[in-house]
Amino acid sequence: MARRFQGKVAVVTASSEGIGFDIAERFGLEGASVLISCRKQRNVEEAVEKLKAKGINSVHGVVCHVANPEHRKNLIHQTLEKFGKIDVVVSNAGTNLSAEPFMKIPESIHDNAWENVKSAILILQEAAPHLNKGSSVILVSSVAGDDPLPPTPIHGVTKTALLGLTKALAKEMAPHTRVNCIAPKFLPTPFAEATIKKETNWESMEEATMHERVGTISEVAAAAAFLASDDGYYTTGETWMLSIGVHARL
Template structure:
């Protein structure tokens, strides 16, 4: 009886979680619609093959094709050093942060025509992985290489670029940016003396996806307020 109760409770938690995600997607879609933007919100766990397929099929049924793919899904379930990270955590990091982007594009590519664009979202941590986010940083480094390879494979009809955001105070980064001491340290490392914003990142994505960037492919755009990245 105890086992059955625990299983039932687990399913109740699972479906509550799914309902919460759907609610968040619906709320985001409604906010965009309120601004006069035509939008379709679809819940998709990128490691789930059926949900990826549903995302692509639903989009194509609604719009007939896919013009832009922005791969932004990522996790960081551990703050351990790389050699102390459990194998299951290593698998999850690679599966979500790198592999899922490839699998999503495999599904989307048949529906992408001439002039389409792909933007992979990496991180400033891909250049200098922090010790508390070491393996996360390594997966983001991998996206730099993936950008180069995909740009060659998908040319000339599709451009593939990458964005390396600096620190942005989102829920994902709250354990870092929510600490005022750490936040001040990060701000001091930027030339602009501030953290980034979601609008900063969205503007960079919009640029790379637009015709203004029609002669840019295989590149990584660092959007980090002047934080050290590369020469």
């Protein structure tokens, strides 16, 4: 595997499992020192041990609920204390899926759902003063952001906002930091487990793609690694739709 992140430091939010974990793993295998985080100490510890078992020794874990101001400050403080700098930030944290239609969504659900956008901005406010020249930011959105459909419309619309945020941040953070977005199609992750149990027909999802298969989390991680590395230097303000052709048919 390439060593594109040798000597670099990457912060990945919501990275104890699923897409965040695989992104952290990919960065670590390519040489990065990795700061992972999630809401529960036990999950953080288990994720750190899993990464170390894969030969990634330069890894540190921190409890962080990105909606908590003190947690955000501590996340960046711990990264700088442990590794001394920041080269990459991946904003992967997201709220739970809600299957309520818009005309029935209570205000409390709106407050929770829009943390998808708010937390991405606030974590970067903490990190930005410490980002090195040539640094990179990756926001994790979803194909649903381009076409917010049932069963989780509010989730899709918050992901739509991340597409616009990517463009806005790319302009604001240039020329020293690139900002890009990855937007994967629905994947079998722990985060999506509730929806998968209720209604997902994987066979029909495979048939909807041009290559008749769903993607994998490791493929999403590979895309994030490309955009965050120097190989993706010519790319900023862009969203990479990862759907094996489903998005092209929309």
